[in-house]
Amino acid sequence: MTSPGTGFFGRLNWDALPVTGLIQNPNANEIVANAAAAIVLVGVVVVVGLLSWFRLWTPLWRDWLTSVDHKKIGIMYVVFAIVMLARGVLEGVVMRAQQAAGPGDGFLEAEHFAELFSTHGTIMIFFVAVPFVFGIANYVVPLMIGARDVAFPRLNQISLGLTVSSGMMLMVSLVVGRFSTGGWTAYPPYTGAAFNPGVGPDYWIWAIVVSGVGTTLTGINFAVTIYKMRAPGMTFMRLPMYCWTIICSSILIVFAMPPLGVAALLLAADRYLDFHFFTNDLGGNMMNYANLFWLFGHPEVYLLVLPAYGIYSEVFATFSAKRLYGYNSLVIATMSIAVLSFTVWLHHFFTMGQSALINAVFGIATMLIAIPTGVKVYDWMATLWRGRIRFSVPMLYGLAFLMLFVIGGLSGVILANPTVDYQVHNTLFLVAHFHNVLLPGVLFGLLAAYNYWFPKAFGFRLNEFWGRVTVALWTVGFLLTFMPLYFVGLMGMPRRSFSYDDPSFHPFMIVAIVGALVITCALFSVLIQLWVSIRDREKTRVPVGDPWDGRTLEWSIPSPPPPYNFAIIPTVTDRDDFAAAKDKGAAYPTPDAYEDIELPRNTGIGFVLCVLSGVWMFALVWWIWWLAALMTVLMILVVIVWTFDDSTELTIPAEEVRKDHEAWLARVHGEKAVDRDFETSPENRGLARPDLEVIT
Amino acid sequence: MKRAPTHSYPGINLGERHASAHKATEVVTFGFWVFLMSDLVYFGLMFATYITMIDAQAGGPGPHELFDLKSVFAQTLILLTSSLTVGLAMLALKYNLPRGRIVLWFGVTLLLGISFLVLEVRDFMAMAEKGGIPQRSGFLSAFFGLVPLHGVHVAAGCLWLIVLGIQLHVKGMTDVVISRVVRLALFWHFLDLIWIGIITIVYFGGLTYG
Ligand code: HEM
Ligand SMILES: [Cu+2]
Numbered sequence: 001m002t003s004p005g006t007g008f009f010g011r012l013n014w015d016a017l018p019v020t021g022l023i024q025n026p027n028a029n030e031i032v033a034n035a036a037a038a039i040v041l042v043g044v045v046v047v048v049g050l051l052s053w054f055r056l057w058t059p060l061w062r063d064w065l066t067s068v069d070h071k072k073i074g075i076m077y078v079v080f081a082i083v084m085l086a087r088g089v090l091e092g093v094v095m096r097a098q099q100a101a102g103p104g105d106g107f108l109e110a111e112h113f114a115e116l117f118s119t120h121g122t123i124m125i126f127f128v129a130v131p132f133v134f135g136i137a138n139y140v141v142p143l144m145i146g147a148r149d150v151a152f153p154r155l156n157q158i159s160l161g162l163t164v165s166s167g168m169m170l171m172v173s174l175v176v177g178r179f180s181t182g183g184w185t186a187y188p189p190y191t192g193a194a195f196n197p198g199v200g201p202d203y204w205i206w207a208i209v210v211s212g213v214g215t216t217l218t219g220i221n222f223a224v225t226i227y228k229m230r231a232p233g234m235t236f237m238r239l240p241m242y243c244w245t246i247i248c249s250s251i252l253i254v255f256a257m258p259p260l261g262v263a264a265l266l267l268a269a270d271r272y273l274d275f276h277f278f279t280n281d282l283g284g285n286m287m288n289y290a291n292l293f294w295l296f297g298h299p300e301v302y303l304l305v306l307p308a309y310g311i312y313s314e315v316f317a318t319f320s321a322k323r324l325y326g327y328n329s330l331v332i333a334t335m336s337i338a339v340l341s342f343t344v345w346l347h348h349f350f351t352m353g354q355s356a357l358i359n360a361v362f363g364i365a366t367m368l369i370a371i372p373t374g375v376k377v378y379d380w381m382a383t384l385w386r387g388r389i390r391f392s393v394p395m396l397y398g399l400a401f402l403m404l405f406v407i408g409g410l411s412g413v414i415l416a417n418p419t420v421d422y423q424v425h426n427t428l429f430l431v432a433h434f435h436n437v438l439l440p441g442v443l444f445g446l447l448a449a450y451n452y453w454f455p456k457a458f459g460f461r462l463n464e465f466w467g468r469v470t471v472a473l474w475t476v477g478f479l480l481t482f483m484p485l486y487f488v489g490l491m492g493m494p495r496r497s498f499s500y501d502d503p504s505f506h507p508f509m510i511v512a513i514v515g516a517l518v519i520t521c522a523l524f525s526v527l528i529q530l531w532v533s534i535r536d537r538e539k540t541r542v543p544v545g546d547p548w549d550g551r552t553l554e555w556s557i558p559s560p561p562p563p564y565n566f567a568i569i570p571t572v573t574d575r576d577d578f579a580a581a582k583d584k585g586a587a588y589p590t591p592d593a594y595e596d597i598e599l600p601r602n603t604g605i606g607f608v609l610c611v612l613s614g615v616w617m618f619a620l621v622w623w624i625w626w627l628a629a630l631m632t633v634l635m636i637l638v639v640i641v642w643t644f645d646d647s648t649e650l651t652i653p654a655e656e657v658r659k660d661h662e663a664w665l666a667r668v669h670g671e672k673a674v675d676r677d678f679e680t681s682p683e684n685r686g687l688a689r690p691d692l693e694v695i696t
Numbered sequence: 697m698k699r700a701p702t703h704s705y706p707g708i709n710l711g712e713r714h715a716s717a718h719k720a721t722e723v724v725t726f727g728f729w730v731f732l733m734s735d736l737v738y739f740g741l742m743f744a745t746y747i748t749m750i751d752a753q754a755g756g757p758g759p760h761e762l763f764d765l766k767s768v769f770a771q772t773l774i775l776l777t778s779s780l781t782v783g784l785a786m787l788a789l790k791y792n793l794p795r796g797r798i799v800l801w802f803g804v805t806l807l808l809g810i811s812f813l814v815l816e817v818r819d820f821m822a823m824a825e826k827g828g829i830p831q832r833s834g835f836l837s838a839f840f841g842l843v844p845l846h847g848v849h850v851a852a853g854c855l856w857l858i859v860l861g862i863q864l865h866v867k868g869m870t871d872v873v874i875s876r877v878v879r880l881a882l883f884w885h886f887l888d889l890i891w892i893g894i895i896t897i898v899y900f901g902g903l904t905y906g
Contacts (some may be wrong), residue, residue, distance in 0.1 A: 078861070151723050216734055224727040254730055258737040266841060274836040275830050276743070276754075283752030283834025288745055295741075640859050643876075646867070 006279075010623035011199070016177040025348070028107040037175045039139065042293050062498035067604040068153040069563055070138050073160050075457060076201050077135025082526075084127040087171075089523050091120040091125025093516045096481070100513035103501045113498035114181035114202070119170055121184030122204065126211050127167040129304045129442050134159075134218050136449045137246045139457060141222060143554035143561065144240050146231025146570045149600065151224040155217055157606030160199070160253045162214030165614035166207040172204045172618065180204040185293055186267065188278035188286050195272045198622050200555035201271065206617040212257050219253025222246055227575055231427065231553070233572035237331075240552045240576075241317075243325055244331055245310030248338040252303040255342070260296035263289055284403035290352065294345035301662060302341040305335060305437065308445025309376060312398050315448055316380050318548050319395040321676070321691035322388025323576060333372035333379075340369050351425045352686035359418040366416035373409055375528045377402065388691050390676060397448035399439045400475045408436030409485065426496075429489025435482045444474065447526070453546045454533075455686070459559045461540040464680045466529035473522035484508035542686030549676060549688035556587065558664045559686055564597045564652055582690045594654040594661070601650040605642050609635060699904050707878050717871040728879045732886050739890050742842040743897055750906045751774055752834030759902035762828040764819060767843045768899050772891065775850075778808035779888045787879045789874065795864055798877065802861050805884070810843050816847050835906070844897060846890050853887060856880055 012019055018037045022030040028054070051057055095116050098106040141190050141295035142150055148349070150156050150215065173179040180200035182191040191201040216380075226247040237246075267276040276284040317324040324330065346354070346362040349692065380402060389395070411433040447470070455461045488508045494502060533540065545559040553570060554561075556578045568591040574580035581587040616631035617623075634656055674681075707725045710718040785801035787793075820840075825831075830840035860880055863873050883891075 151727060171899045220727055220730045220734065223730055224723060228723045228726060254734045255737055258734055262738060262745075269830075269837070269841060273830065275841070276752075276834045277749075277837050277841070281754075282756075282832070283749065284755040284837075285749065285752065285834060288748060292741060292745075636855075643859070644863065644866075646870070646872070679796055 005013045006210075006555045008624075008626075010619070010625065012176070012624065014623040016199075020174065028111045029112050032108065032172075034071050034111060036587070038169050040174050045360070046582075048069070062602070065607045068149075068157050068600045068603060070142050070150045070153065070156060070564075071457065071561065071563075073156050074135045074138030074140075076160060077131045077138060077163070080167060081132035081135055081446075084131075085125050086171075086523060087124040088128055089519060091123075093118050093520055095120065096516040097408060097472050098498060099500070099505075100176075100509045102506050102509070103499075103503050104502075105499045108498060110498045111178075111181060112184075114496070115179050115201060116362035117496055118180045118183050118186075118200075118204070119173070122207070123170055124438070125184060125300065125304075126208065127163070127170065129438070129446075129582075130211075130215055131163055131167075132446045133249070133304055133307045134215075134222075136311070136446060136453065137222060140449075140453055140554060141225060141243055141246055142229070143456070143557070143565055144243055144552050145226060145229060145234055146566060146572065148565050148569075148597065149228040150221050151222050151229055153600045154603055154605060157603065158220055158609055159214040159218040159221065159606075161606035161610030162217075162613055163211050166211035166214070166617065167609040168614055169207040169617050169621075171202055177203070177621070185297070186271065187293075188267055188289050189280050189284070191267065191271075192279055193274070194279065200620040201267070204270045205264050205271070206620055209261060209268070210613050210617060212261050215253055216257040216261075219250040219257065221250075223250040226250070226522065229568050230652055231572050233591075234577075237328075238572055238575045238577070240310075241330055241334075242307070242310035244334055245313075248334050249306045250302045252299045252306075252338055252341065256299035256303065258296075260300075261294045262290035262295070264380050287352065290349050291345070294348040295342070297348065298345040299338075299341040301434075301437070302337055304442045305445075306337065308401075308442050309334065309451070309467065311445045311449045312380065312401060312678045313383075314552065315394040315398050315452055316383045317576070318452075318550055319390045319392055319398075320384050321549065322383055322387040323551075323579075324379070324381035325374075325385075326560075327575065329375055333375045333435075336372040337369060340372070342364065344369065344416075347416055347418075347421070349668055350421045356418075363416050363418045367413055370409065377406065380411075388676070392679065392681060393452075393462070393471060394448040394452040395465065396452070396468065397444045401444050401448075402519040404440035404475070404478065405437065407545050408433060408440065411436060414476075424489055426494055427489040428485040428493050428495055431483035431495050432482045432489055433483075435478075439474070439478050440480070445525065445600055447471075447474070450674060452548070453554075453652075455540075455542045456545070456554055456559050456561070458537075458640045459541055459543060460533065460537040461542060461547055461680075461684070463529050463533040463536065464539075466525060466532055470522055470525040470529055472523050477515050477518030477520075477522050480518060481512050482515070484511045484515075538686075539682040542684060543664075544671050544686035546578075546688045547684055548679065549582075549690050551576040553578055562657075562660055564599055564657070566592065567594065567657050579690070582688075588665060591661070594658040595670050596654050597650060597652045598649045601648050603642075603645075603648075605638070608638055612638065703873070707791055707882055708786050710790060710878075713790075714874060717869075717874040720871045721875040724875050725878055725882070728882060728888065732882065735888055736890075739842075739845070739893070742838075742845060743893060744754075746838040746842050746898060747901070749834045749838040750902060751837075753906070754833040754835075756826045756832040757826055758835065758837065759899075759906035761826055762823045763899055763903060764822060765903075767819050768895060771812050772895055774808050774815070775888055775891050778805045778812070779885055780883045781805045781808065782881050785877070789877055795869055797866055799861055802857050802864075806854055806857045806861075809850055809857070813847060813850055813854070816843070820844070829877070837883045838901075839898065843894060846887065846894060849887055849890070853880070855886055858881070 012226065018030070018033045022034050051060060064076060064537070067073065095113065098108045098113060101107060138150070138156065142148070146573045170179065177199045180186060180191060180203060182196070182201055182204065186201060186204050189195060226239070226243050266275070266277040269278055270277050270284070276282040278284050278286045290379065313324055313330060344362055344366040346358065350359050350363070367459045415430065415433060450466055451462050485508070488505050493505050542559050543555055546555040548555070556570070557566060570577070578587065610630050612635050616628055616635065619631060621629035668687060671685050671687040673687045675682045675689050676691055678684060710721065781801045781804045785798045785805070788801060826834055829838045855878065855890040860873070860876055863876070867873055
């Protein structure tokens with residue numbers, strides 16, 4: 001064997017494969033590891049096989065991988081997020097099973113358990129929540145503001161490419177080598193070279209750095225899109241609430257991703273170049289890492305939850321057939337939360353030895369966030385108040401959110417008190433708290449968005465029955481899995497522990513695993529709902545485009561929308577412009593004239609960068625220096641060459657736009673408007689008969 | 697999608713002579729500003745890290761042994777001059793002077809940029825000779841995390857100058873190229889600003905407090 005890092009393949013050798021471990025030492029732990037690797041490989045084979053069997057390679061390349069259409073990019077983000085969600089949830093279940101096995105050592109080794117919570121956390125935050133949030137935003141935002149695309153469509157494709165390639169690194173780490181055991185926060189010095197000479201932390205570092213670049217570009221893109229691309233007349237105070245939350249979240253990205261990049265790259269400098277930023281010796285200081293990381297980490301949770309707030313705002317308004325109550329206060333609350341989120345990061349290390357005064361200041365700052373959040377909750381309740389409420393699937397998610405999120409938020413206020421935090425710090429109480437905000441807050445919001453905008457994207461509604469089943473399963477599963485953790489947390493059970501010996505924890509762990517299994521059912525239920533809906537799609541088509549009696553611009557165009565979104569860019573005169581137009585009987589106007597439309601042409605740059613950055617990360621992880629250097633040069637060259645390409649626009653002739661649009665208008669006028677009570681019946685073809693506006 | 701507002705953006709207002717380029721530049725320039733803000737946070741954090749680590753010298757060499765203010769002064773002059781030459785290129789663009797003029801000022805800027813980098817690398821080597829390598833202490837890690845980061849930006853700017861020079865030559869003054877010139881200029885001035893931060897905080901601050 002060559003000495004590490006000197007050979008042609010760097011430090012890569014046969015020991016990196018999980019099979020080697022299985023052969024040398026067959027036990028339950030190795031079997032689980034190999035099964036995971038096998039699932040990845042089988043997954044790849046199945047996907048490749050299906051694509052070849054149905055001859056889908058060409059359409060995949062032509063219509064999707066090279067597309068710069070924000071709608072398709074959004075859909076690809078969401079698909080990616082759901083695949084990663086499946087992996088993340090299953091890892092959660094394995095961890096719960098380990099602890100449910102009772103006092104003693106369970107069936108996993110400590111290392112393996114540590115890998116599980118590290119990948120689980122990393123995946124859920126960076127490769128489920130973030131891509132899901134921005135997948136939905138990609139689809140919806142340009143439609144809501146009356147734009148033809150985002151500000152930088154090609155950059156958008158590159159962002160997707162970078163996110164996917166770094167997500168793939170987590171998949172690769174199942175098969176080749178091991179992922180980090182340092183948790184999603186990867187605190188040094190534990191993740192430094194002295195304690196962790198292996199590849200694990202390096203996988204984490206590069207996946208974080210590259211996906212961070214992708215996310216930053218997305219943030220810039222959406223901030224500029226909402227700022228600059230709004231349709232004429234859409235002033236900021238007419239901006240749909242969802243767009244407000246996305247612009248705030250984009251600003252959070254622009255300012256919060258750099259700290260993460262700095263933290264990860266400095267850690268890389270320590271590991272690769274023997275620097276001393278965070279080491280124990282020679283002046284290194286790990287507290288700098290804690291500050292940098294949480295300077296990102298805390299805004300991150302708001303970056304995720306604000307868009308969910310936006311989604312709920314739209315959902316509550318639509319399904320109560322009312323204007324959103326307290327729009328101005330919601331805007332102010334959103335912005336206050338965005339700002340405050342940068343002032344509280346230190347609550348993540350109250351116990352790490354700063355003065356009581358500093359802890360008190362940050363504790364109070366943290367509690368302040370409860371004020372704007374409370375404002376929001378009351379505004380939502382007032383929106384429901386005396387509305388004509390329909391209990392559709394997105395609304396059910398919304399109601400579950402309202403009730404459960406308040407519990408999660410309150411437990412956060414409890415944690416914000418440093419003296420309490422000293423007691424429950426690093427126990428399962430914390431785990432219960434953050435899952436309590438992440439599941440009913442972020443994940444339910446995203447699933448609501450998925451149900452709400454699905455008919456817009458694909459032209460047919462999702463199955464209502466299975467939708468309801470899914471909501472019920474997620475809610476019950478969530479309650480069973482995470483509520484017991486508050487109790488064991490108070491009893492002192494530490495987080496991240498693969499074994500325990502206090503038998504009084506055991507019953508709670510049993511409840512939690514039952515809950516985790518219910519959540520697994522919820523995950524399957526999502527897939528069943530999709531499958532059933534695709535099967536029955538002929539009965540649920542909504543070509544006219546407004547199945548829910550929507551209020552904002554995206555509902556005023558066909559489902560699915562044409563590549564150019566709007567045949568004529570609308571002129572906005574009101575908040576909830578489309579609802580106002582319907583009220584006045586002025587919806588679906590016939591334009592006087594049509595114009596040629598310019599759209600960005602397809603390009604492969606995002607895909608190429610996805611592949612190159614993937615190989616680059618792999619080379620860096622395994623110290624294959626020549627390959628890393630080669631990829632660096634190639635990436636730079638590819639981008640330079642690409643900037644020489646001028647043929648970037650594609651023109652859709654006015655005539656074609658006219659034909660499509662007139663055909664659709666004819667359909668609108670031919671269709672029978674459907675009352676809200678028959679919203680879920682096959683009669684609903686997407687032409688809503690509006691409810692009378694209830695007194696607000 | 698393209699509205700018809702005033703088309704003013706922070707950068708250079710190209711005005712009447714470049715009507716279509718003017719319009720095409722608005723959104724991208726604004727986007728580039730947002731990018732620069734993000735980059736600024738990056739530098740800000742590296743500055744903060746440096747400040748917290750000024751005393752973390754672990755018995756190794758500190759600012760007084762390592763910094764060579766004469767060289768830093770020369771680098772400052774060179775970089776400030778290069779901001780002037782980029783400015784002259786921008787004026788050539790704004791007043792529609794022949795394209796050769798822009799290329800000329802780009803060339804001068806490139807030379808200044810390269811001389812800056814040469815001096816900087818020479819400084820680093822001199823530091824290394826006195827034992828001032830990043831592996832020696834937290835302080836030196838922080839120094840070498842920050843100052844070369846700026847250097848890498850300058851190098852990227854140089855590469856950009858070359859590529860854009862070629863594009864000016866091959867494509868001429870298309871809207872896209874014009875808009876890239878505007879952004880390059882912004883980037884270059886930004887590097888100057890960061891450098892002012894570096895001399896104040898890293899060098900003067902280091903010598904005062906380190
Ligand atoms: C859906 C079912 C889920 C289950 C069964 C589950 C389960 C778990 C478990 C058992 C842990 C380890 C706790 C410990 O170390 O003691 C954990 C940690 C974590 N989970 Fe989940 N989880 C789920 C969903 C999510 C979601 C949706 C997110 C985020 C969007 C999330 C984010 C995290 C994070 C950030 C950690 C911390 C990882 C670390 O300690 O480094 N989880 N989860
Ligand atoms: Cu926090």
